[in-house]
Amino acid sequence: MSTKILICIDFSPLTPRIVKTGKELAKALNLGVHLVHAQPEKPSAPTAVVHQGADPSLGREMMKEIKELNNLKSDFEEEDIPCSYATPRGKTSDVIAAEAAKVEAPYIVLGSHGNGAMYHLVVGSVAEGVMKKLDTPVILVPAQQRLDREAGR
Template structure:
């Protein structure tokens, strides 16, 4: 069994990681932990801007890489075969591409529980993956419900 857990490195990541770990342990699964970062402006045709902006974006990317590696290392310490993946690009397209490339059996992804108006105006990564993925998807609620 192969599982792709998609995280955004926000406070919701813990819920997604917890559920992915439970599944990986129960199913003796290989687990990939994927974060898709915003592409750097230099790579997508935007004006470059000051060096300080590029340095800030570069530092953010390195921090995200470190966070992912720490999560994967903790998982490996718990006996899970875990690998961290960090890519820049279109979030939905990258998730779908990696799910296909890795031939995963399941995707674990979060849902922030935003309202219909937000989705109408902004769309949703989770909805985009749900509509196009070729494998089962577990959607983990990541918002606090009272």
């Protein structure tokens, strides 16, 4: 397995900045990237359909995400950056830690959505969960609105 930078994708408005940061790091270090989009811990759309409880939009959403991941993969490869991706199911911090170990990631790039102290007290942060599981450096990309707020805009 080749060493790759792990880039965590959640398709939020912060995703382009996360991708840009990961791409810059990959170019600087001459490494490939592995994109990870963690899927929630719930039955897959086909399983739910079989059990008559499905929201048909679940399958469409997953197909849209796969298409977007393929587009991102192509963008990286057009710039000669080897790229792979995975969409594992499970708790986000567990999924990220497992994928980072699998690709021997020297760095993990993920977004910080700027949730407040109460959220972190109750839920915790993905970055914190990942850092508890691994010794791998985590590069946090701040949300733009937080940067604007700190700059007084």
